[in-house]
Amino acid sequence: xxxxxxxxxxxxxxxxxxxxxxxxxxxxxxxxxxxxxxxxxxxxxxxxxxxxxxxxxxxxxxxxxxxxxxxxxxxxxxxxxxxxxxxxxxxxxxxxxxxxxxxxxxxxxxxxxxxxxxxxxxxxxxxxxxxxxxxxxxxxxxxxxxxxxxxxxxxxxxxxxxxxxxxxxxxxxxxxxxxxxxxxxxxxxxxxxxxxxxxxxxxxxxxxxxxxxxxxxxxxxxxxxxxxxxxxxxxxxxxxxxxxxxxxxxxxxxxxxxxxxxxxxxxxxxxxxxxxxxxxxxxxxxxxxxxxxxxxxxxxxxxxxxxxxxxxxxxxxxxxxxxxxxxxxxxxxxxxxxxxxxxxxxxxxxxxxxxxxxxxxxxxxxxxxxxxxx
Amino acid sequence: xxxxxxxxxxxxxxxxxxxxxxxxxxxxxxxxxxxxxxxxxxxxxxxxxxxxxxxxxxxxxxxxxxxxxxxxxxxxxxxxxxxxxxxxxxxxxxxxxxxxxxxxxxxxxxxxxxxxxxxxxxxxxxxxxxxxxxxxxxxxxxxxxxxxxxxxxxxxxxxxxxxxxxxxxxxxxxxxxxxxxxxxxxxxxxxxxxxxxxxxxxxxxxxxxxxxxxxxxxxxxxxxxxxxxxxxxxxxxxxxxxxxxxxxxxxxxxxxxxxxxxxxxxxxxxxxxxxxxxxxxxxxxxxxxxxxxxxxxxxxxxxxxxxxxxxxxxxxxxxxxxxxxxxxxxxxxxxxxxxxxxxxxxxxxxxxxxxxxxxxxxxxxxxxxxxxxxxxxxxxxxxxxxxxxxxxxxxxxxxxxxxxxxxxxxxxxxxxxxxxxxxx
Numbered sequence: 001x002x003x004x005x006x007x008x009x010x011x012x013x014x015x016x017x018x019x020x021x022x023x024x025x026x027x028x029x030x031x032x033x034x035x036x037x038x039x040x041x042x043x044x045x046x047x048x049x050x051x052x053x054x055x056x057x058x059x060x061x062x063x064x065x066x067x068x069x070x071x072x073x074x075x076x077x078x079x080x081x082x083x084x085x086x087x088x089x090x091x092x093x094x095x096x097x098x099x100x101x102x103x104x105x106x107x108x109x110x111x112x113x114x115x116x117x118x119x120x121x122x123x124x125x126x127x128x129x130x131x132x133x134x135x136x137x138x139x140x141x142x143x144x145x146x147x148x149x150x151x152x153x154x155x156x157x158x159x160x161x162x163x164x165x166x167x168x169x170x171x172x173x174x175x176x177x178x179x180x181x182x183x184x185x186x187x188x189x190x191x192x193x194x195x196x197x198x199x200x201x202x203x204x205x206x207x208x209x210x211x212x213x214x215x216x217x218x219x220x221x222x223x224x225x226x227x228x229x230x231x232x233x234x235x236x237x238x239x240x241x242x243x244x245x246x247x248x249x250x251x252x253x254x255x256x257x258x259x260x261x262x263x264x265x266x267x268x269x270x271x272x273x274x275x276x277x278x279x280x281x282x283x284x285x286x287x288x289x290x291x292x293x294x295x296x297x298x299x300x301x302x303x304x305x306x307x308x309x310x311x312x313x314x315x316x317x318x319x320x321x322x323x324x325x326x327x328x329x330x331x332x333x334x335x336x337x338x339x340x341x342x343x344x345x346x347x348x349x350x351x352x353x354x355x356x357x358x359x360x361x362x363x364x365x366x367x368x369x370x371x372x373x374x
Numbered sequence: 375x376x377x378x379x380x381x382x383x384x385x386x387x388x389x390x391x392x393x394x395x396x397x398x399x400x401x402x403x404x405x406x407x408x409x410x411x412x413x414x415x416x417x418x419x420x421x422x423x424x425x426x427x428x429x430x431x432x433x434x435x436x437x438x439x440x441x442x443x444x445x446x447x448x449x450x451x452x453x454x455x456x457x458x459x460x461x462x463x464x465x466x467x468x469x470x471x472x473x474x475x476x477x478x479x480x481x482x483x484x485x486x487x488x489x490x491x492x493x494x495x496x497x498x499x500x501x502x503x504x505x506x507x508x509x510x511x512x513x514x515x516x517x518x519x520x521x522x523x524x525x526x527x528x529x530x531x532x533x534x535x536x537x538x539x540x541x542x543x544x545x546x547x548x549x550x551x552x553x554x555x556x557x558x559x560x561x562x563x564x565x566x567x568x569x570x571x572x573x574x575x576x577x578x579x580x581x582x583x584x585x586x587x588x589x590x591x592x593x594x595x596x597x598x599x600x601x602x603x604x605x606x607x608x609x610x611x612x613x614x615x616x617x618x619x620x621x622x623x624x625x626x627x628x629x630x631x632x633x634x635x636x637x638x639x640x641x642x643x644x645x646x647x648x649x650x651x652x653x654x655x656x657x658x659x660x661x662x663x664x665x666x667x668x669x670x671x672x673x674x675x676x677x678x679x680x681x682x683x684x685x686x687x688x689x690x691x692x693x694x695x696x697x698x699x700x701x702x703x704x705x706x707x708x709x710x711x712x713x714x715x716x717x718x719x720x721x722x723x724x725x726x727x728x729x730x731x732x733x734x735x736x737x738x739x740x741x742x743x744x745x746x747x748x749x750x751x752x753x754x755x756x757x758x759x760x761x762x763x764x765x766x767x768x769x770x771x772x773x774x775x776x777x778x779x780x781x782x783x784x785x786x787x788x789x790x791x792x793x794x795x796x797x798x
Contacts, residue, residue: 126596
């Protein structure tokens with residue numbers, strides 16, 4: 001089946017004109033990713049830095065106050081209530097505090113007395129298991145620091161000191177990690193959505209029969225449609241990258257060519273996925289839902305954007321393997337933070353190319369079936 | 375008796391009921407919508423519940439041990455004792471380890487210096503180096519937290535051993551049984567002792583020893599720290615909102631596009647009745663969805679249901695009302711189905727992100743935390759977690775109910791207004 005470039009271009013121009021007429025859709029397609037990027041970048045993090053705690057201090061002595069002060073000194077905790085009358089369980093019920101600490105009346109006495117252990121009770125709201133884990137760790141570290149301090153005010157006692165160095169992201173700026181990920185997620189949504197909607201609309205309004213009647217082949221139709229939304233998607237990529245440079249302060253850490261090439265592959269991937277969904281559903285509302293779930297929620301959760309892929313149980317981890325965002329995220333992260341370049345990311349680029357051909361095949365098979373043989 | 379039949383007659387004979395029946399049969403005819411409403415929420419709930427796990431386990435550790443001593447092996451042994459770390463490889467030199475760190479094969483590389491054993495034996499502070507791959511700032515942060523906890527535990531344990539040794543040493547001294555005493559003392563009076571606290575304690579009469587401080591942690595509501603118990607109620611809120619608002623928007627817009635909405639106005643029914651009749655079948659379906667989700671949560675994740683079922687159900691219906699009104703409001707402004715759908719598609723992600731369904735609100739920057747108060751989903755998810763996990767009732771959740779009612783009233787009256795304006 002010969003592919004005629006002229007027809008593909010004509011088809012592309014037709015799609016773009018159609019999109020250009022619908023001003024609202026076009027502004028949304030180009031403007032909304034910019035808004036979303038900011039939201040994504042600033043709102044997704046699992047790292048709780050300000051934990052609300054309530055302390056019920058039944059001891060109320062100098063030492064117990066010193067203990068409380070140790071908590072205040074770490075910048076992780078924020079004291080919401082303090083004193084002998086604090087009702088910790090009730091605060092947890094209300095969600096007013098993430099954890100509560102109860103210092104018993106015999107606290108300082110036990111600390112001073114030989115061979116006795118002072119006990120402090122920590123109650124943690126476990127609804128968010130991750131935060132609860134963090135809180136437990138911080139509380140323990142703070143208490144350790146306090147008791148080390150009690151034993152020997154000079155820090156020289158600690159037998160082993162840990163010298164920590166953070167590579168690639170010394171300031172531990174979450175944005176350097178979240179930013180590139182947010183970039184990848186944001187550009188996923190709209191190209192897939194627009195392509196899917198345009199394809200579904202064609203069968204909903206039955207304009208597809210006109211295409212059957214024309215001499216356009218399935219492959220040409222597919223390539224033409226994909227090219228149009230690919231262009232829109234690439235424009236989005238450009239805008240969002242500029243935006244993340246302005247707002248997140250991201251700049252290329254190394255060779256940008258892997259990112260450029262993979263962006264082209266990635267956008268093509270998701271556009272073809274959108275077209276595939278569009279040909280498989282009969283209505284636009286079904287497309288939008290399919291895209292919401294597969295392109296948005298699946299990319300958001302299965303790409304390693306926030307939740308580590310290694311934590312996904314093996315029997316559904318393969319699903320992450322066919323989510324293109326997973327590979328693209330590795331590439332954006334490498335381009336913006338690690339900067340190692342081709343050496344470390346070539347396999348992801350290959351994976352994207354493989355997925356691209358897979359999605360192309362899916363969409364093409366579907367359209368070939370729809371095509372009336374002349 | 376008569377009054378009851380009267381009541382039913384009035385309901386069944388009302389215009390609302392006629393419209394309701396019309397909507398129900400319309401939805402039942404639309405198989406795709408039914409599938410759309412019932413299947414994806416359940417599938418995604420299960421998928422996310424199983425897959426999303428933010429706890430960090432098996433962080434990849436590489437170790438370069440230059441010391442090769444009993445002390446260093448003891449130190450390394452600590453890493454085996456926790457679930458958090460998984461030692462991937464031992465390196466003979468630091469360069470290889472750093473190269474692997476650069477390739478992203480390791481999360482943390484640890485270098486134990488050659489003088490580790492010697493320093494410890496001489497009670498000199500020694501330094502262990504930890505290199506983190508901080509591209510993922512969050513993981514690096516968690517890993518470094520775990521690691522310092524590990525080291526601080528180790529230090530406390532060592533100090534404890536020292537104290538005890540000295541304790542034995544001194545009591546032994548009091549009992550005046552020679553050998554052990556001299557042994558321990560000999561070990562302690564070494565050239566490296568610069569520590570005033572340690573030196574002080576070698577004098578038997580001066581023992582400002584303080585007892586150990588023990589932390590008793592109890593985790594409320596989720597003692598097993600199951601992360602799915604956090605994710606599933608959150609996802610429940612997310613998925614049902616996404617589905618509800620989209621379905622509502624597309625139902626209304628389609629009627630508008632098909633021009634059948636004019637026929638509805640020709641009927642004597644008021645626009646409030648028209649809208650309410652449109653909403654009710656969706657409400658029923660979404661409630662049905664929620665119940666299915668709860669059953670799935672129960673079976674697949676052992677999710678507890680500690681609160682009152684009726685409280686949960688009625689707040690859910692209130693919330694679905696909010697979600698559906700959002701969809702209808704969008705639809706009443708949109709000119710085409712595509713526009714309506716694109717707009718819901720735009721509205722939903724911020725709602726999802728700010729709701730705290732998948733990411734803790736506490737982890738957001740302050741500004742975003744403030745924004746999240748404007749997100750109705752936030753309150754619904756609080757209710758879900760409150761009722762399911764904490765088992766609290768209206769006495770605690772009333773603020774959420776009040777806020778959701780305000781949202782419902784505002785959104786509903788706005789959409790009825792807009793609907794009326796467009797039609798007349």
